[in-house]
Amino acid sequence: MKRTAAIVGAGPAGLYLLANLLEADAFRRVDVFEAVPAPFGLVRYGVAPDHPKTRTISKVLAAGFDYADAHYFGNVTVGQDISVADLRRCYDVVVFSTGMRGDRELGIAGEDLPFSFGASELVAWYTGHPDAPKITLPDDLRSAVVIGAGNVALDVARLLARDPDELVGTSMPRPVVDAFKASTLTDVHLVARRGPAQAKFTSPELREIGKLDGVDVVVEPDDLVLSPDDQAEVENRRQAKTTVTVLGEWAERSPNPAARRIHFHFWRRPVRILGDTAVNGVQVEPTRAVPRASAPDTILPAQMVVRAIGYRGTAVPGLPFDDGSGTIPSADGRVVGDDGPLPGMYVTGWLRRGPTGVIGTNRPDAGEVAASILGDLPELPVPDGSPEELTALLDQRNTQLLTWDDWHRLEAYEAELGRPHGGDPIVVDDLETVLRVIAQRT
Numbered sequence: 001m002k003r004t005a006a007i008v009g010a011g012p013a014g015l016y017l018l019a020n021l022l023e024a025d026a027f028r029r030v031d032v033f034e035a036v037p038a039p040f041g042l043v044r045y046g047v048a049p050d051h052p053k054t055r056t057i058s059k060v061l062a063a064g065f066d067y068a069d070a071h072y073f074g075n076v077t078v079g080q081d082i083s084v085a086d087l088r089r090c091y092d093v094v095v096f097s098t099g100m101r102g103d104r105e106l107g108i109a110g111e112d113l114p115f116s117f118g119a120s121e122l123v124a125w126y127t128g129h130p131d132a133p134k135i136t137l138p139d140d141l142r143s144a145v146v147i148g149a150g151n152v153a154l155d156v157a158r159l160l161a162r163d164p165d166e167l168v169g170t171s172m173p174r175p176v177v178d179a180f181k182a183s184t185l186t187d188v189h190l191v192a193r194r195g196p197a198q199a200k201f202t203s204p205e206l207r208e209i210g211k212l213d214g215v216d217v218v219v220e221p222d223d224l225v226l227s228p229d230d231q232a233e234v235e236n237r238r239q240a241k242t243t244v245t246v247l248g249e250w251a252e253r254s255p256n257p258a259a260r261r262i263h264f265h266f267w268r269r270p271v272r273i274l275g276d277t278a279v280n281g282v283q284v285e286p287t288r289a290v291p292r293a294s295a296p297d298t299i300l301p302a303q304m305v306v307r308a309i310g311y312r313g314t315a316v317p318g319l320p321f322d323d324g325s326g327t328i329p330s331a332d333g334r335v336v337g338d339d340g341p342l343p344g345m346y347v348t349g350w351l352r353r354g355p356t357g358v359i360g361t362n363r364p365d366a367g368e369v370a371a372s373i374l375g376d377l378p379e380l381p382v383p384d385g386s387p388e389e390l391t392a393l394l395d396q397r398n399t400q401l402l403t404w405d406d407w408h409r410l411e412a413y414e415a416e417l418g419r420p421h422g423g424d425p426i427v428v429d430d431l432e433t434v435l436r437v438i439a440q441r442t
């Protein structure tokens with residue numbers, strides 16, 4: 001007897017798992033539930049709009065829906081439209097792959113001031129996530145501080161500093177492009193707690209910063225003085241060597257009269273965000289005593305702060321949750337409660353392992369979880385309900401669920417929006433428009 005499975009979350013983790021389960025030919029039906037209308041998770045709502053090549057992985061991720069046994073339920077939120085209990089009653093297997101959309105906090109004074117953002121807020125806004133609050137940039141924005149030493153921090157710094165006219169041909173929603181065009185920003189300060197040898201930048205993303213038209217890159221030579229431990233890391237890790245080399249090249253360049261600048265500040269940590277009614281600066285202090293001989297504290301001017309220090313998961317109603325790690329407790333992908341593994345309940349992706357790795361890291365992760373599922377399958381209890389009953393339940397609750405065909409209708413509309421600009425499809429960033437477009441094309 002073939003079984004049934006529900007996957008909650010249509011990002012890379014969930015869709016890699018979908019492919020694994022379908023290829024095993026052990027399921028008569030696998031249903032994928034996604035809280036927003038469009039699939040692909042952080043591929044669509046996390047990858048920077050000026051990196052379209054990275055988004056092409058969505059074609060690979062979509063392949064699972066070529067199978068007749070796969071079904072897409074967009075615009076359906078677990079915990080709101082349906083419950084975990086509903087899923088457990090109707091499916092043999094339920095897998096959660098909803099990722100992480102929250103931000104880690106700095107835990108410093110002023111963090112809650114207006115125009116102090118978590119990176120996920122800003123990224124969701126400029127990629128067009130329909131649930132993202134519509135952000136307004138400060139009217140007097142001249143300087144922004146980005147806190148972090150990974151690719152998300154680089155993405156934010158790059159998009160804030162680059163020529164807004166270059167964003168017209170991207171997938172960025174038009175209101176966001178207009179906001180960047182209206183911005184008077186001239187300086188972006190990127191602040192990292194540790195040194196360049198420990199930065200998590202990947203080489204292509206770092207080198208791209210130095211190629212931005214109209215943008216100068218400022219690096220303090222003192223920050224590149226390496227300790228013996230730093231030197232060992234550079235010698236043993238290629239990425240660290242590239243980072244130190246590239247930054248060293250920039251430190252030696254003569255300043256140019258560019259309209260905008262990106263400043264790298266290593267060995268600093270923020271201790272307070274300044275301002276009464278809105279951000280007006282960031283106080284930072286050194287994290288090492290040498291070789292810097294400057295004053296112990298520095299005030300970086302800023303009308304906007306973005307913390308890019310890591311994502312954090314949120315609890316799913318009806319499931320155990322480890323608040324410390326922001327993950328669902330699990331063993332080999334099996335969800336673990338107070339009394340041990342919960343039969344038929346699994347987790348994959350960031351919600352399982354934390355926010356580590358790149359898009360492709362989810363492929364082996366999904367393979368491990370699929371192996372656990374397939375190994376458990378013969379012993380799992382048969383559910384009382386069925387997927388067909390769940391579909392009927394959603395209909396009774398007047399849920400505006402969207403199918404895979406509906407996604408293709410939206411996809412075609414977004415392609416039409418982008419065509420006059422000679423660029424990528426333009427993301428529609430509000431649910432009302434999405435539903436109207438799909439209804440008109442049905």
